[in-house]
Amino acid sequence: MRPDQRHKGTASICANIEIRPVDREDLAALSRLTTQNLRSQLANPEGGPDNCNLVAWIENVPAGLLLSRRSLDRFGTQELLSLMVTPLFRRQGLARALLAELEITMASAGRTHLLASWSDRLPQLESFRALLSREGWDIPEPARLRMSFNVGERQDALRTFRPLMASARRHGLSSRPMAAMPDEPRNLMLAAATTFARAGAMPAWANPAPWLEHCDPAVSQLLFDENGRLCGWLLGEYQPGFTRWSVPLGWCSTDASHMLLAMDHLLCDLEHHGGPGATLILQPSQRNGHRVCTLLDRHFRPYALWADHLVSSSKTINQA
Numbered sequence: 001m002r003p004d005q006r007h008k009g010t011a012s013i014c015a016n017i018e019i020r021p022v023d024r025e026d027l028a029a030l031s032r033l034t035t036q037n038l039r040s041q042l043a044n045p046e047g048g049p050d051n052c053n054l055v056a057w058i059e060n061v062p063a064g065l066l067l068s069r070r071s072l073d074r075f076g077t078q079e080l081l082s083l084m085v086t087p088l089f090r091r092q093g094l095a096r097a098l099l100a101e102l103e104i105t106m107a108s109a110g111r112t113h114l115l116a117s118w119s120d121r122l123p124q125l126e127s128f129r130a131l132l133s134r135e136g137w138d139i140p141e142p143a144r145l146r147m148s149f150n151v152g153e154r155q156d157a158l159r160t161f162r163p164l165m166a167s168a169r170r171h172g173l174s175s176r177p178m179a180a181m182p183d184e185p186r187n188l189m190l191a192a193a194t195t196f197a198r199a200g201a202m203p204a205w206a207n208p209a210p211w212l213e214h215c216d217p218a219v220s221q222l223l224f225d226e227n228g229r230l231c232g233w234l235l236g237e238y239q240p241g242f243t244r245w246s247v248p249l250g251w252c253s254t255d256a257s258h259m260l261l262a263m264d265h266l267l268c269d270l271e272h273h274g275g276p277g278a279t280l281i282l283q284p285s286q287r288n289g290h291r292v293c294t295l296l297d298r299h300f301r302p303y304a305l306w307a308d309h310l311v312s313s314s315k316t317i318n319q320a
């Protein structure tokens with residue numbers, strides 16, 4: 001953005017607001033406006049056309065910060081990762097101004113939607129909800145159940161399911177990490193996904209393509225049936241900002257219980273690579289992963305380090 005294109009606020013204090021993209025030189029001054037886990041997003045402020053990170057300056061004070069990135073799995077969508085206004089400057093229109101600037105910038109970048117997801121345990125939950133509602137975002141909906149586990153707990157947590165896993169193994173099912181495949185496993189997965197999709201056997205959300213670039217081959221699993229054919233995948237992604245792994249996608253064409261076998265192997269490989277203190281976050285979607293949500297809630301909650309729900313809301317970008 002050129003200086004003459006910078007946003008100028010309108011009301012009272014907003015008359016002095018200048019909104020501009022995060023610059024490498026701003027990083028030290030911005031650390032109080034974001035959490036540890038998002039600093040990696042800030043560490044690469046320019047970040048190419050996928051990131052849009054904006055600061056609201058009042059004189060030479062950074063008063064508000066917005067971080068966003070292009071969605072990996074929703075075409076044309078920009079995800080709001082963080083929005084923070086310094087307490088002293090709240091309720092003076094800074095968040096609104098930052099969101100307005102994001103919308104203008106993203107419209108010119110060709111995005112069609114904005115998306116925000118947040119924990120139902122967010123300290124300023126009501127302020128954020130009220131802000132989005134005022135700005136015309138959709139009514140928030142439950143999006144995901146989230147649970148975090150210590151990999152060292154896996155033996156106890158999975159004990160109930162050992163018979164199911166043993167039965168899957170007896171039927172010839174096996175799980176192998178991507179890193180152990182002799183040929184390029186990504187091509188194998190893409191080819192299988194195309195075949196499953198053409199046969200109408202795979203829902204669109206189960207397509208591994210958007211995640212393959214980001215997943216960790218040391219822990220991500222490929223599931224094979226009794227004929228040695230690829231029949232599913234469970235992808236693990238390392239999140240450096242949180243020093244944890246998450247599982248963005250898991251699907252198989254055979255019985256859903258076979259995913260437990262893949263999960264057992266993923267946890268075993270994770271313990272091998274990350275040690276018994278490694279943490280894994282599971283966040284099945286309430287819509288596509290409804291059964292997994294019920295399973296996690298019923299059987300695994302006692303083993304969780306913490307659990308919450310992610311709520312999400314989106315907004316169609318005004319292209320005018």
Ligand SMILES: CC(C)(COP(=O)(O)OP(=O)(O)OC[C@H]1O[C@@H](n2cnc3c(N)ncnc32)[C@H](O)[C@@H]1OP(=O)(O)O)[C@@H](O)C(=O)NCCC(=O)NCCS
Nearest residue numbers: 082083084085090091092093094095096124127130131134
């Ligand atoms: C949520 C947050 C970003 C709002 O920033 P802000 O600059 O104070 O928001 P604005 O002044 O632009 O408020 C715009 C509208 O949001 C709503 N709103 C904001 N704070 C509110 C509050 N405490 N109570 C009720 N409504 C509130 C109001 O509708 C307000 O319009 P109004 O002042 O004309 O009534 C700020 O409270 C914050 O930084 N919270 C901590 C971090 C956080 O929770 N971020 C969101 C998730 S990443």
